[in-house]
Each structure stands twice: as structure tokens, then as C-alpha cells.
Amino acid sequence: MIYLTAIVKSKPEHNDAVKSLLMNMAVHSKKETACLQYDLHQNSTEPNIFVFHEIWNDEKGLEAHNSQPYIQEFVKASETLLEDNVIIYKTQKIG
Numbered sequence: 001m002i003y004l005t006a007i008v009k010s011k012p013e014h015n016d017a018v019k020s021l022l023m024n025m026a027v028h029s030k031k032e033t034a035c036l037q038y039d040l041h042q043n044s045t046e047p048n049i050f051v052f053h054e055i056w057n058d059e060k061g062l063e064a065h066n067s068q069p070y071i072q073e074f075v076k077a078s079e080t081l082l083e084d085n086v087i088i089y090k091t092q093k094i095g
Helices: 014-028 059-066 069-081
Strands: 004-008 035-044 047-055 087-091
Touching: 004 059, 014 035, 014 047, 014 069, 059 069
Parallel strands: none
Antiparallel strands: 004 047, 004 087, 035 047
């Protein structure tokens, strides 16, 4: 299994657009066969920070996920909508 955390920080003026894109990604990603968990969170005190907690069955499934049209749409839009690059952590569950 692959455990992944992604942190997305939108430009404040594009918060609603980014939130909409991320929510769309969550809806579609949860339907993917390799997706075991895909939770989207929004920071309570800084609403332009979003955090994904994901679990994927395997690397092949994650690669397929990253090639989906809704992911590619977000990647393209992120060039102008985000304050910084998306931070991605691939981790191992240890406890």
C-alpha cells in the first residue's frame, strides 16, 4: 500500500476555484479501483490550505490516478491558482 499526504496552498483570491477543483478530484478519485482512501481536508484557520490523506493499493494504481483527466486539469490550473507547489509526502505506516 502507498500512503500519501498532499498539501495544497491556493492563492487567497483563488481559494474557491481551487476548492472546487479539489472537491471534484476527490469525488472522481474515490471511484478509482486502486483508491482505498482519498480524504480532503481544509485548514480551519488558514482556509487556503488543503490537505489530502490518501491510501493507494499499489504504485501502478497511483500512476493511473495521476494520468486521469481531472488530475491533469488540476495540474494545469495550479500554475496560476496556487501560491506554491503542491507538497507531497509518500509515507509508510509505522504505528
